Amino acid sequence: MNPLNIGGLKVKLPIIQGGMGVCVSLxxxxxxxxxxxxxxxxxxxxxxxxxxxxxxxFRESNKIALRKEIRKARLKTDGVxxxxxxxxxxxxxxxxxxxxxxxxxxxxxxAGLFLHNPADFGDSQTKLxxxxxxxxVARLIFKYWSEKYNRVPDxxxxxxxxxxxxxxxxxxxxxSPKNYLIAIVQEVIKEIAPYEQKYGIExxxxxxGGIYTGHDIFEIMNAGAKGVKMGTRFVTTxxxxxxxxxxxxxxxxSKNDITIIDSPVGLPGRVISNDFVxxxxxxxxxxxxxxxxxxxxxxxxxxxFCIAEALFNAAQGNFENGFSFAGSNAYLATEITSVxxxxxxxxxxxxxxxxxxxxxxxxxxxxxx
Ligand SMILES: Cc1cc2nc3c(=O)[nH]c(=O)nc-3n(C[C@H](O)[C@H](O)[C@H](O)COP(=O)(O)O)c2cc1C
Numbered sequence: 001m002n003p004l005n006i007g008g009l010k011v012k013l014p015i016i017q018g019g020m021g022v023c024v025s026l027x028x029x030x031x032x033x034x035x036x037x038x039x040x041x042x043x044x045x046x047x048x049x050x051x052x053x054x055x056x057x058f059r060e061s062n063k064i065a066l067r068k069e070i071r072k073a074r075l076k077t078d079g080v081x082x083x084x085x086x087x088x089x090x091x092x093x094x095x096x097x098x099x100x101x102x103x104x105x106x107x108x109x110x111a112g113l114f115l116h117n118p119a120d121f122g123d124s125q126t127k128l129x130x131x132x133x134x135x136x137v138a139r140l141i142f143k144y145w146s147e148k149y150n151r152v153p154d155x156x157x158x159x160x161x162x163x164x165x166x167x168x169x170x171x172x173x174x175x176s177p178k179n180y181l182i183a184i185v186q187e188v189i190k191e192i193a194p195y196e197q198k199y200g201i202e203x204x205x206x207x208x209g210g211i212y213t214g215h216d217i218f219e220i221m222n223a224g225a226k227g228v229k230m231g232t233r234f235v236t237t238x239x240x241x242x243x244x245x246x247x248x249x250x251x252x253x254s255k256n257d258i259t260i261i262d263s264p265v266g267l268p269g270r271v272i273s274n275d276f277v278x279x280x281x282x283x284x285x286x287x288x289x290x291x292x293x294x295x296x297x298x299x300x301x302x303x304x305f306c307i308a309e310a311l312f313n314a315a316q317g318n319f320e321n322g323f324s325f326a327g328s329n330a331y332l333a334t335e336i337t338s339v340x341x342x343x344x345x346x347x348x349x350x351x352x353x354x355x356x357x358x359x360x361x362x363x364x365x366x367x368x369x
Pocket of ligand 1: 017019020021022024045084110111162163164165210211229230231232233235325326327329
């Protein structure tokens, strides 16, 4: 696999570990992925929920925990580290500011249009990478940045509808062929090509959502992606920061267990089904007593459950009162391995396809096809 170049930041292995919120991907997983040459990502979403004062002051707790996790990760790796922050959270600006103060290498920003002026962050070296689910949104962001700030993002993440967690598509669009990851990646590549020309830079498109094997990586890179973003695959690693019960929930899931719910974030979410999930899907109300308002648009008096509590409970192994987010391929997990073993396997599978493709090309040339 070719290295990734994000605005001059060199990443040896073009694999970005997806940030997984509410205490799934913290310093343990992120540093392990960074040590293997990829980008290890700490999710800032709900990161402070283990802090003692979270219920009294969620903003301060998130700030403290984020700073702590970035510093812990730095002690374990010299590799490339990132954070993942959703624009939908009410303390988005605080979390981005802390990440930049801590000199994080990349910040991946999803669940909203990222239109902030990068100049507001001074001479920060942090690469700001928006995450989008369509060429239309990519166009909006690039046009806005170019016209307003005379620059464009250093890279872009394109997330298709098979991803774990929140999905940037309406429920009835998830299975539409026009939304296959390959199709969207190719549209986004076309959309940003004029900006690569205008600014004389390369803007890597990084693809995520449903990528689980080295074969998947080969296929999407062949379609033009310069890197991949993988979340689900890294949950079942020793280093993933979540409880063992959460990992076991992946191992014991089957394809039919993976289902979609309506999240209070205002987007569909992909989860592993259980009684809690079935309850929500049947319209059961779980009273929410919200001390924090962590989501900009959430009206806690109207929602049927608290997504932060449900995800936090599951992360701690309490599935009576929660559920795990998971990508459409979560059921493929058969064992818990180290990050190194996982990445070695991805590399082997990628190489197999690469060799096969080179052999096919050679044979065609020899036959004069
Ligand atoms: C358990 C879990 C939690 C996630 N949490 C977040 C999150 O808090 N914010 C976010 O932007 N994406 C989140 N994601 C999405 C990942 O960052 C990544 O984009 C996605 O997992 C890629 O698709 P895949 O799971 O099929 O590999 C989450 C995914 C999973 C599986």
